[in-house]
Amino acid sequence: xxxxxxxxxxxxxxxxxxxxxxxxxxxxxxxxxxxxxxxxxxxxxxxxxxxxxxxxxxxxxxxxxxxxxxxxxxxxxxxxxxxxxxxxxxxxxxxxxxxxxxxxxxxxxxxxxxxxxxxxxxxxxxxxxxxxxxxxxxxxxxxxxxxxxxxxxxxxxxxxxxxxxxxxxxxxxxxxxxxxxxxxxxxxxxxxxxxxxxxxxxxxxxxxxxxxxxxxxxxxxxxxxxxxxxxxxxxxxxxxxxxxxxxxxxxxxxxxxxxxxxxxxxxxxxxxxxxxxxxxxxxxxxxxxxxxxxxxxxxxxxxxxxxxxxxxxxxxxxxxxxxxxxxxxxxxxxxxxxxxxxxxxxxxxxxxxxxxxxxxxxxxxxxxxxxxxxxxxxxxxxxxxxxxxxxxxxxxxxxxxxxxxxxxxxxxxxxxxxxxxxxxxxxxxxxxxxxxxxxxxxxxxxxxxxxxxxxxxxxxxxxxxxxxxxxxxxxxxxxxxxxxxxxxxxxxxxxxxxxxxxxx
Numbered sequence: 142x143x144x145x146x147x148x149x150x151x152x153x154x155x156x157x158x159x160x161x162x163x164x165x166x167x168x169x170x171x172x173x174x175x176x177x178x179x180x181x182x183x184x185x186x187x188x189x190x191x192x193x194x195x196x197x198x199x200x201x202x203x204x205x206x207x208x209x210x211x212x213x214x215x216x217x218x219x220x221x222x223x224x225x226x227x228x229x230x231x232x233x234x235x236x237x238x239x240x241x242x243x244x245x246x247x248x249x250x251x252x253x254x255x256x257x258x259x260x261x262x263x264x265x266x267x268x269x270x271x272x273x274x275x276x277x278x279x280x281x282x283x284x285x286x287x288x289x290x291x292x293x294x295x296x297x298x299x300x301x302x303x304x305x306x307x308x309x310x311x312x313x314x315x316x317x318x319x320x321x322x323x324x325x326x327x328x329x330x331x332x333x334x335x336x337x338x339x340x341x342x343x344x345x346x347x348x349x350x351x352x353x354x355x356x357x358x359x360x361x362x363x364x365x366x367x368x369x370x371x372x373x374x375x376x377x378x379x380x381x382x383x384x385x386x387x388x389x390x391x392x393x394x395x396x397x398x399x400x401x402x403x404x405x406x407x408x409x410x411x412x413x414x415x416x417x418x419x420x421x422x423x424x425x426x427x428x429x430x431x432x433x434x435x436x437x438x439x440x441x442x443x444x445x446x447x448x449x450x451x452x453x454x455x456x457x458x459x460x461x462x463x464x465x466x467x468x469x470x471x472x473x474x475x476x477x478x479x480x481x482x483x484x485x486x487x488x489x490x491x492x493x494x495x496x497x498x499x500x501x502x503x504x505x506x507x508x509x510x511x512x513x514x515x516x517x518x519x520x521x522x523x524x525x526x527x528x529x530x531x532x533x534x535x536x537x538x539x540x541x542x543x544x545x546x547x548x549x550x551x552x553x554x555x556x557x558x559x560x561x562x563x564x565x566x567x568x569x570x571x572x573x574x575x576x577x578x579x580x581x582x583x584x585x586x587x588x589x590x591x592x593x594x595x596x597x598x599x600x601x602x603x604x605x606x607x608x609x610x611x612x613x614x615x616x617x618x619x620x621x622x623x624x625x626x627x628x629x630x631x632x633x634x635x636x637x638x639x640x641x642x643x644x645x
Contacts, residue, residue, distance in 0.1 A: 168199040170245045170253035179259045180266060180295055183231035188295035188340060191229040193255060195245065198222050201253075202246045209241030213257060229257070237261045266426040268296035268347075269339045272320035273420060277310035281326060284308060284334065291320075294424070296340035299406075304334035314420040315390045316352040324352075324420035327413045337373060337408030339424060345401040346427035349381075349409065354390040357416040366412045367395060369438045371404035372445060374645065375560050375612070379438045390420075396427050400555070403442045441558035447644040449562065450550035454638055456495060457517050457525020500547025501527075526638040527622075543623035546640065554616040561645040564620065565608045567638045568594070578624065579635065583611040585618040610645065 173194040178186060185191050195201070202219040212232040217225065229243070238261035245253040274289040287308045292300055309326035313319075325334065341347070349367070353360055360383055368376035381395035399407075411419060443449075496517075517527060527544060554560060564581055583590045592609045611618075620642070624635050 168197075168247045168249050168252055170195065170197040170199070170201050170247060172196070172245075172253065172255055174255065176256045176258065177229070179231050179257065181234045181260045181262055181264045182266065182295070182342065183233050183259065184295055186293070186295055188298045191231060191257075193227040193229060193243075194224060195220070195227050196224045197245075197247075199247050203227065204244045204246060205241055209257075212239070212259075213241055213243075215243070231257065231259060234259050235262045265428075266344070267294045267423070268341055268426070269294040269300060269336075269422070269424040270297075271336075271422045273308055273323040273325060275320060275322040278308055278323055279310075281307040281309045281311075281328065284325070294339070296342070296424075298340070299338055300336060302334065302336055305329065305332050306334045309418070312354070312356060312418060314352045314354070314418075316392050316421070319352050319390070319421050324418045325411075325422075327415055327417040327419075330415050331412070332415075333410055333412040334419075335373065335408055335410045336422070337370075338406035339409070340405060341407050343402035343405055344399075344426060346398050347396070347424060348427040349395045349397065349422075349424050351393050351422040352390055352420045353383075353393045354418050355388070355416055356418065359388045360386060360391055360393075364414050365393075365417060368410040368412075369397065369399075369440070370408045370410070371406060371440050372561075372645070373408050375440075376408070376410050377438045377440055377559065390418075397438050398427070399438055399440060400442050403440055441555045441560045441644070443553060443555070443560075443644055445644055447553070448641060449553055449644065450546070450640065450642040452499075452640045454525045454527065454640075456499065500549075501544055503542075503544045526636045528636040543621055546620040546622075548619055550620075550642065551614065551616050551618055554614070556616065559613045559615050561610060561612045562614050563608055563610055563643045563645055565606065565639075565641045565643070566622075567606055569605060569636055580623050581609050582621045582623070583614060583618050584621065585613065585615055606639075 177191055177193075179191060180186065197220070200219070200221050203215055203217075205213055205215075212234070214230040216228050239259050241257045241259075243255040243257065244251045245255075270293045272291045274291045276289060278287075278289075284302045284304060284306055287302075290302075307326045307328050308323050309328075310323050311326070312324075313321040314324060315321075349369075353365060355361070355364075362381070362383070366378060367381060368378050370376040379395060379397045381393050384392040384394065407424075409422075409424070413419075517525060551562075564583075566581075568579060579594045581592050581594060583592075590611060590613070592611070594607055594609060622637060
């Protein structure tokens with residue numbers, strides 16, 4: 142009997158323990174952050190989307206109050222036990238600062254909360270800051286080998302540093318509020334440093350500042366130069382001011398503006414001679430009402446890939462083929478018109494009007510430089526193209542023809558902007574195997590940028606596609622194409638088609 146009683150007592154005890162164990166289960170929800178500070182753009186201080194890592198041992202649901210629901214979205218809204226990434230999207234704030242609470246509800250009610258603080262419309266956004274680290278380097282180290290960057294700012298996630306300057310702990314900054322520590326040191330002549338891309342979200346007004354000194358004397362605006370660009374290739378200078386010009390460390394400030402929404406990213410370039418040092422670089426949002434002088438950085442608002450000019454020359458029809466130049470033999474085709482003489486030639490009025498409307502021109506003869514050996518031709522397929530051709534020349538690399546593309550074809554480039562473009566065209570030999578050279582020239586304010594293109598094609602009447610890059614092109618740049626004979630007593634037969642100029 143006693144044995145049976147003991148069994149009953151043991152069974153009851155196990156039952157009680159089991160019940161207590163079940164009742165003691167505690168639902169838990171936690172996150173890697175309990176407070177999130179977002180700027181007025183709705184992203185965190187590091188520039189990324191707000192992401193919460195939620196860890197729970199139970200099913201949960203996420204809620205916010207009705208007021209916050211109008212400016213906060215999140216996904217997922219619920220999840221089972223485990224670790225889950227919750228993506229929080231915060232709308233841009235054009236009003237006063239605001240706060241919301243995210244509630245993680247379980248079967249027991251609210252078990253965990255996360256507070257979202259968002260700055261108001263009056264916040265001055267900080268896109269990029271760099272102090273080059275507080276831990277002094279033992280010796281100067283090239284920026285390509287330095288790995289202790291102290292980069293902050295919500296637009297700085299993708300920033301890299303390119304150039305031949307060094308990080309140095311010598312002669313630290315003495316400007317009030319400076320980080321001291323390391324600085325960027327230009328140890329050789331004519332060095333450049335490029336910083337970017339810095340995300341600016343299409344904003345318009347900026348303040349760029351840094352501390353600077355010249356170990357060899359006072360700062361000079363003729364020596365220390367800064368530029369901005371939106372693609373890492375084209376850069377546009379802008380002015381700055383030195384708060385207290387003298388020897389030693391000084392504060393340098395540059396207020397500048399862009400056209401609104403012209404660029405999502407910006408690159409900054411600094412150039413200086415040997416002996417200059419830079420520290421505590423900052424790019425923050427400026428405001429139009431600032432009293433400081435505002436420099437305009439004239440970057441082009443056209444997106445990369447914009448086609449400024451394109452012509453397949455199919456407007457050159459058989460109506461142009463009414464005169465024969467006996468000096469130009471053809472493998473096929475009807476005839477040609479000398480481009481320079483075309484406006485005076487006996488050709489149909491409609492063709493003459495169309496030719497003048499298109500705007501292609503050639504310069505007059507200039508002694509040995511016989512520019513006018515350029516023609517329009519129509520082949521047996523009725524396709525038009527330009528041709529430069531002449532018999533043997535006595536002078537090496539003699540000019541045998543040149544023509545200009547129409548003026549104003551780059552008028553879509555913004556005023557004062559300077560950009561890079563790709564000039565593409567089709568070229569081919571006619572009925573010659575001579576070694577021929579083609580020169581494509583971009584002429585800006587009277588300065589010629591001549592690019593040599595070798596036409597190494599052996600198949601007669603076969604077109605090949607060629608591309609030539611030109612930098613520092615403006616809306617006033619003109620383009621010319623000419624041919625030269627590389628060797629004495631050689632002839633030249635080349636033709637051109639399908640012109641295209643595209644922004645890089």
